[in-house]
Each structure stands twice: as structure tokens, then as C-alpha cells.
Amino acid sequence: MTLKLYNTLTKQKESFKPRDAGKVSMYVCGPTTYNFIHLGNARPLIVFDTVRRYLEYRGFEVNYVQNFTDIDDKIINRALEEKTDALSLAAKYIEEYFRDSRALGVREATVHPKVSEHIPEIIEMIKGLIAKGYAYVVEGDVYYSVKKFAGYGKLSGRSLDDMQAGARVEVDERKQDPMDFALWKSAKPGEPSWNSPWGPGRPGWHIECSVMSLTYLGESFDIHGGGFDLIFPHHENEIAQSEAYSDGRPVARYWMHNGFITVNQEKMSKSLGNFFTVREILAKYNPEVVRFFMLSTHYRSPLDFHDGKLEESQKALERLKNTLASVEAVLKGWPGPHPGQDDLTPLSQAGKEAAARFQEAMDDDFNTALAAAALFELAREINTYISNLKGQALSLEDGAALDQARGTLLRLGKVLGLFEQTQVIAAGDDGLTDGLMELIISIRQEARVNKDWATADKIRDELGKLGVVMEDTPQGVRWKRRN
RNA sequence: GGCGGCGUGGCGAAGUGGUAACGCAACGGUCUGCAAAACCGAUAUCCGUCGGUUCGAUUCCGACCGCCGCCUCCA
Structure with missing residues (x-):
């Protein structure tokens, strides 16, 4: 049996053949770190962590890269609100991210590169794109010219004409084409910035993934993952950048996209306000429950x-x-x-x-x-x-x-990431609890031998109120904490 | 308007060109002092609607209805 996976690029299931025998290179778009992650953000984490675990189960050595977008408009705005600077705000939420992901049993990636630590590489790639004629400079900004890239739209299955017909965004007159997107954004006064050949500024959103995947995984790596909503424009633009830069060689061999978490059939999103943070859910449920919930539906379906x-x-x-x-x-x-x-x-x-x-x-x-x-x-x-x-x-x-x-x-x-964190055997957190339970159980057993059902039931009922479930099984008495 | 997805028992969810996994809930039974857990058993003549292809379709094709997503930041 061979492993098959659905490739968004070809819109069909394909047999998985890694670039290098026995090894899998995988890149998954990570979060923009400006606040706590919600359940919708957690889906790709759990899905692709499971993909990784299964690939390892199948004997592959997996090189897993997940980036952090630690500099962008949302972070800058949020930092202004919180009267801090962008990078420390991002650093704080990266910490919080790890707390949540670890709790969910998501293993750390092999590498977690940050945008802010790869500015020189980003500038290099932008210079390369300009040199090859795919990008142009306007007043300190650099734009990618989508018309120059013949394959634009191949991932999302749309043509430039279709999109222009539907475009209803304010068009920046300085762009050569309304769909052109920023590779480098010039800094406004007070904004964090890095020096570049085009003046002080910061990277556009899409370029980071092209640069980091190339840096850590090379050309034509195996699996690129992310949520459905990243197909366009993010991954489309990533393909345009990377493939223009590497003279047409594909960025990734397989593109995988997970479906959304919905609430009342509507997409869970920050803008709709219908989201639940991982933090608040984990206050009520065991992380494995969340994990099991996520995996009880196929990853491409809405949940x-x-x-x-x-x-x-x-x-x-x-x-x-x-x-x-x-x-x-x-x-x-x-x-x-x-x-x-x-x-x-x-x-x-x-x-x-x-x-x-x-x-x-x-x-x-x-x-x-x-x-x-x-x-x-x-x-x-x-x-x-x-x-x-x-x-x-x-x-x-x-x-x-x-x-x-x-x-x-x-x-x-x-x-599937189950049975890892919680002790399988219903046991206490320390020797004391176990010892006390043993004592209680022996007292109750004595009562049962004496057919003192009132006492036996009282012990069981009262323990139940404390969240301890007691069961008299044919194999003996068993107890566990509820949940 | 363009592109894409979905519609399976009370709920959730797999799946296949030859009559439907699994989980939750509910029902009957076994076990138990009683419970719980567990086991056994019966539960969808039917897979949105209407057509078509086929010996045969829930599964393929077409139309329609309903829901959702992307096209703008979003996992």
C-alpha cells in the first residue's frame, strides 16, 4: 500500500513520493503572533502534527518547518494599543503560542524560523526577483508583477481576468496591475523597519514563506500545508515568488489544506467574533478531547x-x-x-x-x-x-x-496524539492521593462485605461529588477522576 | 459575477457501482447488593429533490433546491 494524499495543486489524490528517499520535508504556515490562538488556528496545528506523526510511523524522517510571522501590520497596530514595541509583543505571543500548542500535544517543529531574523535573506530574494524582471520599485515599495508570471492562479484555479472582474478593493494607482502585491513595504514614520536597497521598510506578508522554505528545505520540497483560506492569495503568491526566483522549479510537490472550524455553520474567525481561544477551551476540557474532536472529521471537511x-x-x-x-x-x-x-x-x-x-x-x-x-x-x-x-x-x-x-x-x-499526556490508569497526581484512595477503598470494601450498603454507597456518592468515579468491576475496584 | 466545497439513521461521521463503518444518545437483555464500566441484541427498505447512464447508483452524469467558503486581513 502506498500513501496517498490530496494535492490542492492537481485537485486529486496522488501517491506520495518524497523528494529524497526516506525523508520528508514539510512546511506549514504558522501564526501571526499578535494574540492568543483560537480553535480555528489550532486545527492546522493538530492536523499537520498528526500528518507528521503518521509519516514518522511510516518510517520517514520528517523535517518540519513552521514559521512565525512576527512582524506585520496587525502586530504593529496591536503594539501601539498595548504601548509596547512590535517585536516584544510578538515574542510574548510566541511564548503563549507554545504554551497552547504544547498543551494540545503538538510537537515542536524541527525549526521555527521568524521573519524578523531573516531580513537579509528576504532582501536577497527580492533583489533577485527585481533582477529577473518580476518585481518593480515604486517610491520605496517593491511590488511583484503578477502578469509576468505565467502560472499565476494555478493553485487557486482562477485566472487574472476572473479576479479583476470581482476585485473590489481600492486599487493602488502606483501598481502596474491591481493584483500586484507587495514584497517590501516602506516604513511610515515610527514604524519598525530595516534598511534595504529601497529604503527603510519591512517585508510583505508572502515573501517570508518563500524565503524560509527555500532556506530550510530547499527547492521542490515535499509538503506545503496550511488552511484553506491561505490558498489565495498567500500560497498563490508564494508560488509566484518562489518559482520565478528559482526559474520555474516548483516550490512544493504537494499542497495540503485543512478545512475550517465553523460555529453555527459559519467560519470561526476573529473578525466575526465567534471564536473560542484554545486557552478557554482547555480550561474546561482535557487537551486530548480537543485533539480527538479535531481528528474525528476528515481534515479537508469543515468542522x-x-x-x-x-x-x-x-x-x-x-x-x-x-x-x-x-x-x-x-x-x-x-x-x-x-x-x-x-x-x-x-x-x-x-x-x-x-x-x-x-x-x-x-x-x-x-x-x-x-x-x-x-x-x-x-x-x-x-x-x-x-x-x-x-x-x-x-x-x-x-x-x-x-x-x-x-x-x-x-x-x-x-x-493520533492520544494517550500521551493523561495517565491511562486512573491515578492520582502523587502518592498521597493514591494512598488515600487505597485506604478509602479498603474501608468501603469492608462495608460491602458486611452488606452495609448505606456506607458503601455514601462513599461512592460523595466521591462522585468530588469528581472521583468509583466502579466495582469483576476485576476489582477501579477509580478515576472524571474527565 | 467568477471559482470551490458540502447535503448519509435522533445527533456526529466514514464509505462503496451490487443495497450502508465507527462514536454519542435512546431501547431490550446479561453482569452487579444497587450503580458504573463492559458484553450481547434489535434500530437507516435508505444516503437533499428530480431526471439520465447501467443488469444494478447512495456511490457516475445533468438539472434543481438548501447551506458554506474563497475572490480583502484570516488557519
């Missing part, structure tokens, strides 16, 4: 958000965690695997099938929803197996089978 969705994801995820906890409990006292105990039971088969289905799903353009189904199917097999033990003593074979199945479930879940 509608409301609290009920997270509740549902939470319960679904709990099912998986309950299974892991059950295995854990059953395996208590099991001496460990012995050689030669593979493939002894139907459960081993089930594990293999689940892994195969998982891979097949992920190979098909990262179908995480289908991949998750494989997890649930395996969980049911495990539960059934445990259920059939009926509390009897565990044989070595049973132990081996369960241990193996559990390993598969964990391994596959981790590709």
Missing part, C-alpha cells in the same frame, strides 16, 4: 463546533481509556511476556487487523476518522475478551494476548 461536540468526544475517548484501564487492571500480577507467545489467540489477530485498517485509513489521505474506528473496533475486541474471562485467573496466554493488544491500541493512538 462545526459547539460544546456538545466536545462532550461527545470526551465520552468517546473515555471508552478507549476505559478499555486501557481494564486491561491494566486485568494484567496486574501478570508476570510479563514470554517468548513465543505471539499469535496465540484470536485477539492477536484482531490487533493485527486493527493496525492494518488503521494504516489503510491513514494511507488514504489521512482519514483519521476511519483510523479512529479501527481503534474502537480493537477496543471492543479487548473488552469482549476481558468480559469472557469472567474474572477467572489469568492464564499466561491470556496475559500475553491482552498485553499485545493493549500495546497495539496505545501505539496507534499515539499516532
Whole structure:
């Protein structure tokens, strides 16, 4: 089986063949850091982090680059409001960004380059574009001439004529064509700026990605990712810049774009004001719940958000965690695997099938929803197996089978970024909690032996009010914190 | 106006040219002192509407209806 992915450029699924055998170079557009990220911003983070994890699972070595736009108009304006300077404001929100992304289980990229630290390279590329005749200077600004680039519009599937008909933006008279865009913007008084051959100023929005991807990944790297709304104009312009600069050689081999998070079917965006920050959501939900929610729909489809969705994801995820906890409990006292105990039971088969289905799903353009189904199917097999033990003593074979199945479930879940942060076993945060719980459980068990149901139930009910769930399973008493 | 996407059981969501995964909810049963968890079982004659192609379409084609996105900063 080969990995297939949908390429926005060709509008079809293609077999993935990396530029360099065994290695994947990947660039994902990062945030403009002028405030906290919201759930919509988090989708590409989680989606492409999962893509990366799966590529690694498939044995590729992944070089993952995600930039920070730490200088632009929004940052400058925000800095003025907060009476600080642009770069320190950006630095602050880069910190905040990492707090959120880490919480969501998003691994750090191999490199996180910042625009402000690549000004010389940016100036170089702009000079090159001017030299090749693709850009022109007007009063300290530099513009890219879209008409000079024959392939303009190939990613977004539109022609310059169509767009001009629909354009309703104020046209800057100094531009040769209304669609021309800025590579370099001259600084107004008081604005942060860098010296350049065209006078003090700062880079336009699009040039940074061309420069950074080229710097860190080279020409024709493998995967370029981002949200749907970046297709035009950002990625279109990036192609125009990079390919003009490198004499027509493609920027990236595959372009991937994730769909939006919507609220009441409308795009979640800062301008509409219908957004939820990652920060506020994580105050209420386990990060893995958010992750599971994001991955329960295919990445290219829109994903509608409301609290009920997270509740549902939470319960679904709990099912998986309950299974892991059950295995854990059953395996208590099991001496460990012995050689030669593979493939002894139907459960081993089930594990293999689940892994195969998982891979097949992920190979098909990262179908995480289908991949998750494989997890649930395996969980049911495990539960059934445990259920059939009926509390009897565990044989070595049973132990081996369960241990193996559990390993598969964990391994596959981790590709989706699940089961990493929360302890699978419902356990406390320190030894004290565990010790106290053991004590409480033994007292309650005594009451149960004495058929003192009132006391037993009171303990369970009161613990419930404190957020601790107690279950009397055939494998013994189990407790966990709710959520 | 141009370009693109979506419409599957109560909800969410996969999917296939030969009659529909998975999760949540609800229902019946098993287990349990009772619960919870878990297991078993029945639930979509049907995949927006209308046509067409086909032996056969939810899946292909066309029209229509509805919703959404991009074309301007936006993940």
C-alpha cells in the first residue's frame, strides 16, 4: 500500500513520493503572533502534527518547518494599543503560542524560523526577483508583477481576468496591475523597519514563506500545508515568488489544506467574533478531547463546533481509556511476556487487523476518522475478551494476548496524539492521593462485605461529588477522576 | 459575477457501482447488593429533490433546491 494524499495543486489524490528517499520535508504556515490562538488556528496545528506523526510511523524522517510571522501590520497596530514595541509583543505571543500548542500535544517543529531574523535573506530574494524582471520599485515599495508570471492562479484555479472582474478593493494607482502585491513595504514614520536597497521598510506578508522554505528545505520540497483560506492569495503568491526566483522549479510537490472550524455553520474567525481561544477551551476540557474532536472529521471537511461536540468526544475517548484501564487492571500480577507467545489467540489477530485498517485509513489521505474506528473496533475486541474471562485467573496466554493488544491500541493512538499526556490508569497526581484512595477503598470494601450498603454507597456518592468515579468491576475496584 | 466545497439513521461521521463503518444518545437483555464500566441484541427498505447512464447508483452524469467558503486581513 502506498500513501496517498490530496494535492490542492492537481485537485486529486496522488501517491506520495518524497523528494529524497526516506525523508520528508514539510512546511506549514504558522501564526501571526499578535494574540492568543483560537480553535480555528489550532486545527492546522493538530492536523499537520498528526500528518507528521503518521509519516514518522511510516518510517520517514520528517523535517518540519513552521514559521512565525512576527512582524506585520496587525502586530504593529496591536503594539501601539498595548504601548509596547512590535517585536516584544510578538515574542510574548510566541511564548503563549507554545504554551497552547504544547498543551494540545503538538510537537515542536524541527525549526521555527521568524521573519524578523531573516531580513537579509528576504532582501536577497527580492533583489533577485527585481533582477529577473518580476518585481518593480515604486517610491520605496517593491511590488511583484503578477502578469509576468505565467502560472499565476494555478493553485487557486482562477485566472487574472476572473479576479479583476470581482476585485473590489481600492486599487493602488502606483501598481502596474491591481493584483500586484507587495514584497517590501516602506516604513511610515515610527514604524519598525530595516534598511534595504529601497529604503527603510519591512517585508510583505508572502515573501517570508518563500524565503524560509527555500532556506530550510530547499527547492521542490515535499509538503506545503496550511488552511484553506491561505490558498489565495498567500500560497498563490508564494508560488509566484518562489518559482520565478528559482526559474520555474516548483516550490512544493504537494499542497495540503485543512478545512475550517465553523460555529453555527459559519467560519470561526476573529473578525466575526465567534471564536473560542484554545486557552478557554482547555480550561474546561482535557487537551486530548480537543485533539480527538479535531481528528474525528476528515481534515479537508469543515468542522462545526459547539460544546456538545466536545462532550461527545470526551465520552468517546473515555471508552478507549476505559478499555486501557481494564486491561491494566486485568494484567496486574501478570508476570510479563514470554517468548513465543505471539499469535496465540484470536485477539492477536484482531490487533493485527486493527493496525492494518488503521494504516489503510491513514494511507488514504489521512482519514483519521476511519483510523479512529479501527481503534474502537480493537477496543471492543479487548473488552469482549476481558468480559469472557469472567474474572477467572489469568492464564499466561491470556496475559500475553491482552498485553499485545493493549500495546497495539496505545501505539496507534499515539499516532493520533492520544494517550500521551493523561495517565491511562486512573491515578492520582502523587502518592498521597493514591494512598488515600487505597485506604478509602479498603474501608468501603469492608462495608460491602458486611452488606452495609448505606456506607458503601455514601462513599461512592460523595466521591462522585468530588469528581472521583468509583466502579466495582469483576476485576476489582477501579477509580478515576472524571474527565 | 467568477471559482470551490458540502447535503448519509435522533445527533456526529466514514464509505462503496451490487443495497450502508465507527462514536454519542435512546431501547431490550446479561453482569452487579444497587450503580458504573463492559458484553450481547434489535434500530437507516435508505444516503437533499428530480431526471439520465447501467443488469444494478447512495456511490457516475445533468438539472434543481438548501447551506458554506474563497475572490480583502484570516488557519
